[in-house]
Amino acid sequence: MKNYDKLIFELSRPGRKGYQLRRNEFGFDALDNIPAELRRKDSPELPEVSEGDVVRHYTNLSNKNFGVDTGFYPLGSCTMKYNPKINEELASMPEFAGLHPLQPVETAQGALEMYYNLQQALANIAGLAEFTLNPYAGAHGELTGLMVMRQYHISRGDTKRTKVIIPDTAHGTNPASAMVAGLEVVEVKSKPNGSIDVEDLKPLLDDTVAGIMMTNPNTTGMFEAEILEIAKLVHEAGGLLYYDGANLNPLLGKVRPGDMGFDIMHINLHKTFSTPHGGGGPGSGPVGVAAHLTDLLPNPRVRKMEDGTFTIDTDDRSLGNVSTFLGNFGVMMKAYAYILSLGCDNLKNVGPMATLNANYIKESLKDLYKLPIEGACKHEFVFDGLADKSTGVTTLNVAKRLLDFGFHAPTIYFPLLFHEAMMIEPTETESLETIDEFIDVMRKVAVEAAESPEILKAAPVTTEISHPDETGAAKNPILSYRSLKQQQS
Amino acid sequence: MAKVMDDRRYAESHEWVKIEGDIAVIGISDYAQHALGDIVYVDMPEVGDEMQAGEVFGAVESVKAASDLICPVSGEVVEINEALEDAPETVNADAFDTWIIKVRMTDAAEYDALLDAAAYTQLCENE
Numbered sequence: 001m002k003n004y005d006k007l008i009f010e011l012s013r014p015g016r017k018g019y020q021l022r023r024n025e026f027g028f029d030a031l032d033n034i035p036a037e038l039r040r041k042d043s044p045e046l047p048e049v050s051e052g053d054v055v056r057h058y059t060n061l062s063n064k065n066f067g068v069d070t071g072f073y074p075l076g077s078c079t080m081k082y083n084p085k086i087n088e089e090l091a092s093m094p095e096f097a098g099l100h101p102l103q104p105v106e107t108a109q110g111a112l113e114m115y116y117n118l119q120q121a122l123a124n125i126a127g128l129a130e131f132t133l134n135p136y137a138g139a140h141g142e143l144t145g146l147m148v149m150r151q152y153h154i155s156r157g158d159t160k161r162t163k164v165i166i167p168d169t170a171h172g173t174n175p176a177s178a179m180v181a182g183l184e185v186v187e188v189k190s191k192p193n194g195s196i197d198v199e200d201l202k203p204l205l206d207d208t209v210a211g212i213m214m215t216n217p218n219t220t221g222m223f224e225a226e227i228l229e230i231a232k233l234v235h236e237a238g239g240l241l242y243y244d245g246a247n248l249n250p251l252l253g254k255v256r257p258g259d260m261g262f263d264i265m266h267i268n269l270h271k272t273f274s275t276p277h278g279g280g281g282p283g284s285g286p287v288g289v290a291a292h293l294t295d296l297l298p299n300p301r302v303r304k305m306e307d308g309t310f311t312i313d314t315d316d317r318s319l320g321n322v323s324t325f326l327g328n329f330g331v332m333m334k335a336y337a338y339i340l341s342l343g344c345d346n347l348k349n350v351g352p353m354a355t356l357n358a359n360y361i362k363e364s365l366k367d368l369y370k371l372p373i374e375g376a377c378k379h380e381f382v383f384d385g386l387a388d389k390s391t392g393v394t395t396l397n398v399a400k401r402l403l404d405f406g407f408h409a410p411t412i413y414f415p416l417l418f419h420e421a422m423m424i425e426p427t428e429t430e431s432l433e434t435i436d437e438f439i440d441v442m443r444k445v446a447v448e449a450a451e452s453p454e455i456l457k458a459a460p461v462t463t464e465i466s467h468p469d470e471t472g473a474a475k476n477p478i479l480s481y482r483s484l485k486q487q488q489s
Numbered sequence: 490m491a492k493v494m495d496d497r498r499y500a501e502s503h504e505w506v507k508i509e510g511d512i513a514v515i516g517i518s519d520y521a522q523h524a525l526g527d528i529v530y531v532d533m534p535e536v537g538d539e540m541q542a543g544e545v546f547g548a549v550e551s552v553k554a555a556s557d558l559i560c561p562v563s564g565e566v567v568e569i570n571e572a573l574e575d576a577p578e579t580v581n582a583d584a585f586d587t588w589i590i591k592v593r594m595t596d597a598a599e600y601d602a603l604l605d606a607a608a609y610t611q612l613c614e615n616e
Contacts, residue, residue: 396526413553413554419524419616470527470529470552471527471528471529474529475529475530475577
């Protein structure tokens with residue numbers, strides 16, 4: 001079906017029905033326990049549709065999606081690697097999927113063992129002492145990690161440490177998380193090659209600094225070669241080092257953040273560990289800390305007892321709870337399945353393959369696209385638009401044109417260091433054939449830009465929606481069926 | 490190449506300042522609007538706010554990014570361009586004809602220290 005754009009509410013017809021409720025397994029009606037005055041008086045206006053309506057509706061909607069299951073997704077800094085189906089299979093086993101977070105621990109030993117083992121595996125990979133898997137996603141992990149940083153200084157009576165140093169190439173979530181954690185953001189400049197300027201950092205390091213947030217490799221895809229010097233300076237000034245795990249993929253099993261001097265980090269399981277990313281994921285943002293910070297990790301915690309059984313524990317020294325229970329359990333199952341199916345040796349091949357793929361694309365295109373930073377990149381790199389700027393064709397035009405060839409666009413206009421930034425990350429899971437096809441298309445688009453720029457300005461022409469009204473959407477978003485109805489009336 | 494007007498001066502952070510008596514009329518340059526892309530929101534201060542040169546007086550949000558607006562001169566905000574609340578895209582249409590705030594200057598020397606058109610053109614070419 002072409003151009004399907006219905007909402008399920010619009011399919012609703014009074015009295016139409018396509019469900020059968022399961023037999024009540026509990027021997028009582030939960031409604032009996034809810035006082036009459038708290039029950040709703042009106043029906044909830046759920047859509048009334050047949051089973052066929054529902055199946056067609058969601059199948060048509062899913063056909064509008066682009067994902068790693070449909071094509072190449074070189075979205076820089078997002079690590080859109082393939083999500084193996086065995087992950088889904090294991091996570092959806094009824095023995096795990098049917099668990100209730102409040103059931104007695106002795107009936108959930110396998111689940112707790114998985115949590116504990118995954119936590120240990122991540123600690124080994126990160127070179128840190130202990131992880132909490134409770135944070136629900138990357139930004140939540142950042143917030144949790146910064147709360148650990150803040151709590152560390154407060155617990156030592158050092159309350160004047162409220163500043164977090166963040167490089168100007170950082171992911172936008174870093175300063176946002178610092179603000180939410182009640183800390184003050186101080187920006188440190190990067191050099192033209194994208195690395196932190198150590199000379200610019202030094203004068204910022206006084207006794208009000210809580211720590212620094214970095215990602216390594218940074219968002220230009222380059223390794224921060226001076227990391228050991230930076231770690232020494234920050235630690236000498238009494239601050240802590242936070243590692244944003246968004247760019248962990250190239251280092252997996254090769255370089256450990258803990259060995260670089262980082263005290264706290266988060267990992268995006270939905271990036272590095274192949275769990276679904278985008279479209280609601282859901283994500284998972286485990287936070288790891290060095291040995292001197294483990295007491296502060298959030299509650300609840302999974303502990304291994306001396307007799308080999310597992311229990312859920314709380315600790316008074318903890319900064320408190322950041323989640324209702326133990327986080328997005330199903331996502332942890334998928335990441336654990338990924339780690340075990342690859343095993344230690346194959347995990348160590350992830351980074352080199354991702355790095356090789358990125359460098360291969362970079363070297364194959366740098367005659368037609370402007371490469372602002374020469375040299376070997378890690379898992380991703382940044383072009384500053386087309387090499388030939390005279391055509392007036394922008395990075396946005398190139399990105400839109402890629403959609404016509406069935407590729408997802410790279411990350412564009414980030415990092416802000418380069419005006420026409422185009423950030424490309426192929427990951428390790430793409431074949432040489434796919435990558436060569438992408439390179440061919442990128443070359444073809446560059447030739448089009450020179451010969452017939454009007455094609456690029458009109459692109460995309462094969463997608464259902466060509467040029468959405470981005471200004472209108474930002475100024476006047478319609479976010480619910482209710483507000484759509486209000487607009488129409 | 491972006492347009493630069495020689496009837497006004499420029500800050501390194503891409504705001505322009507035009508003098509009308511003791512009032513500094515402030516907007517963003519054509520180069521800045523072009524770099525930002527489609528502008529969807531302009532955040533402005535309140536009339537009566539006191540500004541120091543170098544202080545953030547608002548922000549411009551585009552479909553690409555949000556950028557702080559830096560006040561190039563010190564003084565009191567005497568007027569804001571309320572039309573931008575409903576039509577921020579006019580900054581894209583003509584950045585030099587679309588002012589954002591007017592400030593009653595307390596130190597005329599701050600204006601003289603800003604970049605002239607030639608120096609600003611040079612700055613844009615080097616970016």
